[in-house]
Amino acid sequence: MLKPNHDPFALAQELSGYHFIDGELIAAQSGETFPVLNPATGQTVGQAAAGDSRDVDEAVASAVHAQRDWASKPARERGKIVAECGRLLNEHVEELGRLVALESGKALRTESRVEASILADSFIYFGGLASELKGETIPYNTTSLTMTIREPVGVVGAIIPWNVPMYLMALKIAPALVAGNSVVVKSAEETPLCCLRVCQLLNQILPKGLFNILSGDGPVCGGPLAEHPDVAKISFTGSVETGRIIHRAAAEKLVPVTLELGGKSPMIVMSDADLDRAVAGAITGVRFTRQGQSCTAASRIFVHSSLIDTFVDQMAEAVDKMVMGDPLDEETDIGTIVSPAQFDRVKTYVNLAKSDPAGTVRECATLPTDEHLKTGLFVQPAIITGLSNDHKVAKEEIFGPVTCVIPFETYAEAIHMANDSEYGLAATIWTQDLSVAMRAVHELEAGFVQVNQNVVVQPMLPYGGVKTSGIGKEASLDSMLEHFTHRKTIIINMN
Ligand code: ADP
Numbered sequence: 001m002l003k004p005n006h007d008p009f010a011l012a013q014e015l016s017g018y019h020f021i022d023g024e025l026i027a028a029q030s031g032e033t034f035p036v037l038n039p040a041t042g043q044t045v046g047q048a049a050a051g052d053s054r055d056v057d058e059a060v061a062s063a064v065h066a067q068r069d070w071a072s073k074p075a076r077e078r079g080k081i082v083a084e085c086g087r088l089l090n091e092h093v094e095e096l097g098r099l100v101a102l103e104s105g106k107a108l109r110t111e112s113r114v115e116a117s118i119l120a121d122s123f124i125y126f127g128g129l130a131s132e133l134k135g136e137t138i139p140y141n142t143t144s145l146t147m148t149i150r151e152p153v154g155v156v157g158a159i160i161p162w163n164v165p166m167y168l169m170a171l172k173i174a175p176a177l178v179a180g181n182s183v184v185v186k187s188a189e190e191t192p193l194c195c196l197r198v199c200q201l202l203n204q205i206l207p208k209g210l211f212n213i214l215s216g217d218g219p220v221c222g223g224p225l226a227e228h229p230d231v232a233k234i235s236f237t238g239s240v241e242t243g244r245i246i247h248r249a250a251a252e253k254l255v256p257v258t259l260e261l262g263g264k265s266p267m268i269v270m271s272d273a274d275l276d277r278a279v280a281g282a283i284t285g286v287r288f289t290r291q292g293q294s295c296t297a298a299s300r301i302f303v304h305s306s307l308i309d310t311f312v313d314q315m316a317e318a319v320d321k322m323v324m325g326d327p328l329d330e331e332t333d334i335g336t337i338v339s340p341a342q343f344d345r346v347k348t349y350v351n352l353a354k355s356d357p358a359g360t361v362r363e364c365a366t367l368p369t370d371e372h373l374k375t376g377l378f379v380q381p382a383i384i385t386g387l388s389n390d391h392k393v394a395k396e397e398i399f400g401p402v403t404c405v406i407p408f409e410t411y412a413e414a415i416h417m418a419n420d421s422e423y424g425l426a427a428t429i430w431t432q433d434l435s436v437a438m439r440a441v442h443e444l445e446a447g448f449v450q451v452n453q454n455v456v457v458q459p460m461l462p463y464g465g466v467k468t469s470g471i472g473k474e475a476s477l478d479s480m481l482e483h484f485t486h487r488k489t490i491i492i493n494m495n
Contacts, residue, residue: 001088001204004095008102008328011095012036012046012193019049019215020199022062023208028216029054036193039105039336039343040327042375048192051216053224059184059212060230063155066209067182071152075180079130082178085202086123092201093117100166100194101327105336105377108328110289118459119166119198122475125459126174129477133179133485145492150485152180153256154232157225159218159246161238162188162338163293163399165195168260171459172235173211175480184231185213186222188238190338218242229253235483236260240468247471258472258483260464262397263295263425266418267454268440269311270411270431271304277452278430279314282403285428285454288319288381291337292401295469296426298454300394302414305407312362312385312405319364319381326373334365336377337400343377346400350382353393353402358386389417397423411436419445425465428454447473 005011017033018025026049033047049055070078089096097113106112133150140146158172165188173183187195192215199213214221222242226234226249236246237260250257267285269278285298292299303311327335337343353359363380381401387394394404408414418427427446431437437451447465448457457463457475464473473479 002201004092006095006098008098009045011099011197012102015193015196015200016047017049018196019051019055019059019213020196020203021055021059021212021214023203025200028052029058034189036103037339038102039338040373040376042377045102046193048189048215051186051214051221055214055216056184056221056224056228059214060155060225060228062209063182063184063212064230066207067152067155067180070182070207070210071180075130075133075178078180079127079178081127081205082130082174083124083127084205086120086127088201088205089116089120089123089198093120096166096194096197098328099197100191101335103191103193104162104165104338105327106290107332107335109330110333111335112327115164115167119170122167122170122459123174126178126480129480130178132477133481135487140491143493143495145494146490148487148489150179150481151488153484153486154181155230156181156183156233156235156484157228157231158183158185159222159225159234159236159238160185160188160195162190163290165191166198168237169195169198171474176235176484177206177210179480179484181233181484182210183212184225185211186225187213187215189215189217223249226250227253231255233257233484235474243470256483258464258474259470260295260474261468261470262423263297263465263469264299264395264397264421264423265296265426265446266421266444267298267301267427268414268418268429269301269303269307270429270433270436271306272432273307273430274432274452275307275310275314279311279318281428281430281452281454282315283318286381286401286403288322288401289333291334291379292403293338293342293399296448296457297403298428299398299403300389300418301403301405302408302417303405305409308385308405308407312383316362316364316383319383322365322381324365324378324380325368326370334381334401337379338377340377342399343379346379346398346402349393349396349398349400349402350379353382353384353387356387356391360385389420395421415440415443419443422468423465424467425469426450
């Protein structure tokens with residue numbers, strides 16, 4: 001068994017230049033690689049294999065082969081193996097936390113270690129669900145046995161993003177494997193090595209070929225995976241733009257697809273809200289510790305006009321106390337933006353808000369001054385007031401530590417603004433009045449609504465959006481049954 005390696009720099013070197021196909025680390029057929037950066041310093045820390053359609057063909061062929069045997073194992077046996085994967089990952093939490101911190105810039109203590117831990121937990125959770133892959137009997141007539149059974153779909157193609165790469169990958173592969181499928185993953189360009197390591201670790205337990213992973217450019221490697229004729233289901237998390245491309249590829253082949261796309265999630269703070277709790281909830285909700293790089297980030301906060309000044313002051317004061325620094329440093333609350341392209345994008349939106357005479361941008365916390373972090377992709381958290389809900393900054397997904405705080409007078413006005421968005425992923429409402437909360441729960445157009453709290457996605461809760469935020473749910477028993485199996489109807493004539 002591989003021993004945990006707590007030196008992420010050494011581990012990144014060790015894993016450099018590989019896919020993982022059919023039980024082994026293997027270079028891209030092109031022989032090409034691309035650099036993996038440490039966004040805290042801008043330095044190259046490793047290389048990733050630059051996959052293309054040839055690697056996709058090899059990975060899918062291996063997955064087709066592995067799936068047949070796997071599907072014929074009793075479901076509980078599959079579940080036990082997947083739960084075993086979770087226990088193995090638990091022994092590597094520190095290692096994986098450090099590696100994802102290095103690649104993504106997410107602080108180890110507040111984010112990266114937490115991700116590694118929930119990654120392990122997801123495998124244990126889904127492993128335990130194996131015996132829920134049940135069918136039903138249907139009263140058709142007295143001379144036949146009529147029933148349904150659940151069968152795996154076959155090879156699942158999973159295309160994943162960089163913000164919570166290992167956990168979002170787990171929400172696809174753990175249920176897919178328990179349900180009897182094999183999986184080929186295309187990792188995100190920014191964070192290939194942590195996902196490669198997960199694959200390498202799990203391949204010590206899983207039959208070879210069952211879980212293969214490729215790295216590479218989206219259109220060059222992800223495109224052929226989505227289009228591959230032997231990929232029977234595509235599960236995608238990423239931007240709306242790419243989601244449309246994936247959906248078209250699935251439509252062409254007529255295969256099912258799950259799409260987890262963007263968000264511009266509202267948080268509503270009513271006049272009777274517990275202010276301290278709401279402020280703390282806003283800080284968690286905007287995901288400042290993840291530099292706001294979350295689809296569910298509370299990027300629009302609607303606060304009753306009677307509270308807004310105090311709310312913003314308290315929020316800014318609390319964010320000011322957060323420590324920005326080296327993601328691998330235990331003191332750090334907030335690390336860096338993931339990539340230069342994303343850094344430029346966030347800056348463009350902040351500058352747009354600054355250039356609007358109506359806007360006030362409160363930049364909080366202090367940029368690190370350490371010499372080795374001078375070229376790091378650090379962006380100060382920004383709390384923006386004065387802009388309306390239809391301003392570009394309040395409307396478009398920024399995926400940065402930026403939130404717009406907007407006043408309202410009436411409940412109806414707040415709900416109207418919250419729903420006035422192309423997205424519908426998550427929403428929260430903060431109030432002491434349960435009847436108002438209950439009404440909002442029904443009226444908010446979102447797939448995930450919380451009252452007086454803002455927790456992150458959990459393995460057992462269905463998660464997914466409406467409108468352009470996506471199609472289908474991930475996590476939970478339902479996701480395993482609905483998205484990774486199909487029902488077969490059987491009639492046995494007893495006459
Ligand atoms: P982001 O802008 O957040 O990186 P993307 O949607 O571009 O979001 O990326 C999410 C994932 O989709 C990544 O793994 C990326 O490589 C992949 N991807 C991007 N474009 C395509 C495409 N045309 N076909 C398949 N996968 C793609």
